[in-house]
Amino acid sequence: MSTIHLGLLEPGKTATILAIKTREGLNQRLQALGFRAGREVKMIRRGWFSGPLHVRIGTTEVMVRRTEAENIYLSYVDKGEST
Amino acid sequence: MKQIAVLGMPNTGKSTFFNRLTGADASIGNWPGITVDLMMAKVKLGSSEAEIVDLPGIYDLRGFSEDEAVVRKFLEHTPLHLVLIILNATQLDRQLSLALQIKRLNLPAVLLLNMADEAPQFGVEIDRDKMSDRLKMPVVPISAKYGKNYDTAYQTISDTLDRQEQAVSAQSLDQCMKCDNQMASEMGSLMQDAIKLPKTFKDNLTTRLDRVLLHPVFGLPIFFGAMFLMFQLVYAIGTPIQDIMGQGADWFQGAVLEPTLAGLPEMLRGLLVDGLYSGLSVVLSFIPVIILFFFAMAIVEDSGYLSRSAFLMDAFMARLGLDGRSFVMSLMGFGCNVPAIMGTRVMRSPGLRLLTMLVIPFSLCSARLNVFIFMTAALFSATVAPIVLFSLYIFSFVAAILTAALFKSKYKNDDPLILELPPYRFPTLKQMLLRSWSELKHFWRWSYKFIIFGVVAIWVLNNFPPGVPPASPETFSGIIGQWLQPILGPIGINPQLAVALIFGFIAKEIVIGGLAVIYGQSDNALMGAIAAQIDWAQAYSFMLFTLLYTPCLSTVAVLKSESKSWKFTAFSIVWSLVLAWGASFVFYQGSKALSF
């Protein structure tokens, strides 16, 4: 198990949110979209040319820019493919 | 009159429900201090007359975005008999927080769990009695789009409203909201007891479609193809209809209006026909493209593809301080700037919206294209003409990119760009028609007075003082044209062309007509007259200027109505004039210097 940020999660992989450390406005928006400590987030795809990330949290799918994803810390268990 | 507000997160179907409840007979309301357009309608519910407002979507009542501030202000200053909370039933795991916040504020509320038609696909099950019990408000699952359970919802709303005699306003939102932890645990236990979510997420149509539409290699080509189709749908149909309407308006003017008004003094007749009536026909000429544009927008937006365009284009657009939706609007601006600027309303961050509005007027619209085709035919050989046209398109792109790059720090996008990518949905025909209709009303409401006033003002410039030939050097326009020579001379624009530019403030469609009046010639003779008077460098400089300066009065009108700011509108006009002059100056002086 290791701690990474959301910007590093590979497509198809799932991890659990540990903490969100960012300014209040962004934090609040992330909360409202379902990003809360303890929840699982799955990386669906990563845009090319350092484009945005497409992730799923619960039944909600969102696009996040990498700079913003770097504020979301995950605890990640590398156990191959998961859903 | 009782007061109701519809509240919920973005994209949960608030407007869909609002339209169903009000029969789509809404208008823009006025609230002190609120500068965002809110739709409002009167309805009869049970035994009460009520006024209902469709609030903008918000994520959090304490949020920092413009929309969140608007809603907060509204709730604090408007006593309400009922808040209709609309949540997406498939996303209660995150949206419940809003219902809990409203409960905290002790506002009378009914909770509608919308998209009930999608809940089974996602495997979401809801115990509404338990929810209602915990939240102390009626809870009804509905489908606003397809009408499922609508009658129950209607009944529940009417009953609740009948019981609510007193209007309540939310008091000091901050105070009640500090109990975050308590609310989080309340939400947790509610989720645990009343809502069953699926353990795993199954692949569905959306994930499969995304695999193709967001494909790293094929995604962009498909996107450009789709945009091409949309452009064609709007303008290949819209522009000819616009032309036919224009001919119809001319016919009416010649066959009915002028004979009827023949007895009037010349000045009055001119004012009525060339001022008021042509102003009105300018306003009307936008109807076809606005209808078709928002018909197409309803499809790309409601389907969820517009948010995908943001994903696809972000790597490039983020550098310009814009996003993929700005790209779509600028692209559509190549047909007509007016609906494209109106379309920016889907972007909720003020910085992003304003920067996009600043960029769109540089899109070479079909009206400008007509001027360029005429001028290139008059002054360039058939082999050079297409290259000249192409170069103008390049300048159009360069001006847009330059503008974005220069002003992206002035119009900063403060809202974090975290966009929801909703499941793919197809709008119903009713939704598309409704969208077109309400945008048309919006355009009419804000624009017709301004446009007609502008046309009349320019008519006055072109026809006064009385007794001189229209648009001649003796008129106000002619005098201004002369007077501007120290500025326009160095870019190769003579007094006659300057008067044509004044015509061009109304609409680029009438520049050619204006030239015909100025030179007293038309068609081939006009081409000859212009070609005899100016050289190719002057013509190109004139076209550059025409490309870059303020597109038309109608664009100015929508810039104002969408930005709600004269300051911004003035800034946009001044910047486009500065850029137009600068580009023409560099070009004209450069070409003169080189040919020596």
Ligand SMILES: Nc1nc2c(ncn2[C@@H]2O[C@H](COP(=O)(O)OP(=O)(O)O)[C@@H](O)[C@H]2O)c(=O)[nH]1
């Ligand atoms: N499947 C489904 N889609 C809906 C329903 N209600 C609204 N929608 C769709 O959800 C999207 C957002 O609707 P809209 O009314 O604009 O949401 P608003 O942002 O809350 O005003 C549109 O594509 C609607 O067609 C519903 O009951 N079921």
Ligand SMILES: [Mg+2]
């Ligand atoms: Mg809405």
